[in-house]
Amino acid sequence: QSALTQPASVSGSPGQSITISCTGTRSDVGHYNYVSWYQQHPGKAPKLMISEVSSRPSGVSNRFSGSKSGNTASLTISGLQTEDEADYYCSSYTGNSLYVFGTGTKVTVL
Amino acid sequence: QVQLVQSGAEVKKPGASVKVSCKSSGYTFTSYHMHWVRQAPGQGPEWMGIINRSGSTTTYAQKLQGRVTMTRDTSTSTDHMELSSLRSEDTAVYYCVRDSGKYGGSHWGQGTLVTVSS
Numbered sequence: 001q002s003a004l005t006q007p008a009s010v011s012g013s014p015g016q017s018i019t020i021s022c023t024g025t026r027s028d029v030g031h032y033n034y035v036s037w038y039q040q041h042p043g044k045a046p047k048l049m050i051s052e053v054s055s056r057p058s059g060v061s062n063r064f065s066g067s068k069s070g071n072t073a074s075l076t077i078s079g080l081q082t083e084d085e086a087d088y089y090c091s092s093y094t095g096n097s098l099y100v101f102g103t104g105t106k107v108t109v110l
Numbered sequence: 111q112v113q114l115v116q117s118g119a120e121v122k123k124p125g126a127s128v129k130v131s132c133k134s135s136g137y138t139f140t141s142y143h144m145h146w147v148r149q150a151p152g153q154g155p156e157w158m159g160i161i162n163r164s165g166s167t168t169t170y171a172q173k174l175q176g177r178v179t180m181t182r183d184t185s186t187s188t189d190h191m192e193l194s195s196l197r198s199e200d201t202a203v204y205y206c207v208r209d210s211g212k213y214g215g216s217h218w219g220q221g222t223l224v225t226v227s228s
Contacts, residue, residue: 001172003154036214038155045205045221046155051214089154093213097160097169099145104154
């Protein structure tokens, strides 16, 4: 199972909106509405930000939103803040109880 | 509150095995599956496998088939992940991750660093 493809880096200024893409195949992202997004700060464990493509767990800011079109899922961060600077990873269910992570995107707040 | 507390760091020689434990508290242990995820230094997370709520079924990533074994002890609310025939490429932080019930990992352990070195 190959990793999902994400851009290596995305940047934006405070207050702006940015979007991170996560491209898979018809067998994973394109087939299941089970894409999750995680935020990871240096030295910390990842934190779930979005599940099932667009569902925000309790406590996650509504500045984070998810969507999907075809084989590509997206995470949008609106009103970018300095604390949003982190690595972001997508993950998808691929069937038969299997999962795969994305390659990761480093978000920089300029 | 949900807590996943993992065992401490390990240093192993190539060819050896390592067993990492993960003790859960703050929720009904048998209501959620548990994933194991590892992250090599400077790399992204890699999904290793999942054990179901009762511990009766496991599914492993293809690349680890034959080397990884996940078990759970419902009497102590503890999950275990054993990796055998260790190689230098297995050096990573290993996490237990409670399933969210929505095909994601909602709660992560603090991580266990496993270093494989001769």
